[in-house]
Amino acid sequence: MSKIALVTDSTADIPFxxxxxxxxxxxxxxxxxxEREYLDGLELQPDEFYQMLEKSETLPSSSQPAPADFIQLYxxxxxxxxxxxxxxxxxxxxGTVNAARLAGNRFKGxxxxxxxxxxxxxxxxxxxxxxxxxxxxLKTQEILKxxxxxxxxxxxxxxxxxxxxxxxxxRIGKVSGLVGSMLHIKPVxxxxxxxIYVPFGKTRTxxxxxxxxxxxxxxxxxxxxAVRLVIAHGSAYEAAVRLRERLETLFNIEAEMFTKVGPxxxxxxxxxxxxxxxxxx
Numbered sequence: 001m002s003k004i005a006l007v008t009d010s011t012a013d014i015p016f017x018x019x020x021x022x023x024x025x026x027x028x029x030x031x032x033x034x035e036r037e038y039l040d041g042l043e044l045q046p047d048e049f050y051q052m053l054e055k056s057e058t059l060p061s062s063s064q065p066a067p068a069d070f071i072q073l074y075x076x077x078x079x080x081x082x083x084x085x086x087x088x089x090x091x092x093x094x095g096t097v098n099a100a101r102l103a104g105n106r107f108k109g110x111x112x113x114x115x116x117x118x119x120x121x122x123x124x125x126x127x128x129x130x131x132x133x134x135x136x137x138l139k140t141q142e143i144l145k146x147x148x149x150x151x152x153x154x155x156x157x158x159x160x161x162x163x164x165x166x167x168x169x170x171r172i173g174k175v176s177g178l179v180g181s182m183l184h185i186k187p188v189x190x191x192x193x194x195x196i197y198v199p200f201g202k203t204r205t206x207x208x209x210x211x212x213x214x215x216x217x218x219x220x221x222x223x224x225x226a227v228r229l230v231i232a233h234g235s236a237y238e239a240a241v242r243l244r245e246r247l248e249t250l251f252n253i254e255a256e257m258f259t260k261v262g263p264x265x266x267x268x269x270x271x272x273x274x275x276x277x278x279x280x281x
Contacts, residue, residue, distance in 0.1 A: 002134045004143070005081040007073065009065070009096055010040035011089040012116075012123035013232055013262045022131035027073055029089075029096065029264040033060045040264045049263040050235040050271050059165070062264045064096040070103030074111055083140055087114040087127050087147065090195030112140060114147060117195030120265050121232040121277040122156040124257060150279055155220045156191040157200060158275025159209035161236075163187060165270035166197070188212045206239055210274065214246045217278050224280035226251035234261035234273035243274055251278070 008014065010028040019026055028039040033052060038044035040062075053060065070086075077084050086104065088097040097115045104111030116123040129150045133143040160166070186209040188201035200216060203209040217226070229247055233240035244255050261273050 046260040092196035161272025228279035235271040
């Protein structure tokens with residue numbers, strides 16, 4: 001058995017079977033609906049969340065784990081492992097990674113915290129890369145280097161049905177310039193190298209947005225070869241299938257994960273979100 005444990009948080013939106021297969025430990029963020037708190041992915045699943053969101057008159061909120069939550073998990077893992085690699089939601093969007101670092105400082109170099117500089121499926125590709133590297137027997141620093149390489153060669157693009165959720169949730173970032181016309185567009189958003197949202201395009205329909213994503217990934221390749229593909233959606237299955245088919249055809253590879261955007265990310269992106277992560281080499 002490897003002596004390295006792997007941790008991420010629920011915003012990585014990793015399917016249950018994938019997490020089980022690779023022994024990935026997932027610490028949940030929290031969603032608050034009408035003063036009731038749910039553990040993301042444990043007490044509230046994506047399908048149930050989007051149904052509740054549609055019926056809710058008020059926007060739910062989300063909160064990150066406390067350092068104490070990480071300390072408890074790390075302590076338990078270090079009883080069985082010598083080190084922990086912990087990969088989390090972009091520091092540009094959440095304080096989760098900072099809470100992990102505060103907790104990790106108590107364990108004298110045994111906890112290696114990585115800022116994914118990404119969200120959802122963008123975190124997922126890094127976590128799975130780390131899991132495969134652990135399984136292959138790589139050493140900690142080799143794994144961290146490989147995760148950094150994948151992060152530097154990953155692109156995440158997604159489209160939203162509306163910017164309303166980002167605006168109300170305070171995560172609008174550099175996409176704020178699109179708000180004036182948000183009722184009339186389907187924006188395409190990129191997660192940049194700093195791990196924040198930036199506008200990538202404006203379209204009128206979801207179909208146009210999917211085609212803009214396809215063209216965007218082709219342009220972002222910059223002569224590189226696409227080697228991994230992940231698709232995610234928030235209550236937009238049919239659109240996600242169309243995007244998967246187009247990107248699989250474009251790059252001549254199969255998507256290795258087809259997943260749902262979970263409740264915490266869904267609080268800020270809303271239903272109708274469709275996106276992909278592509279890793280190039």
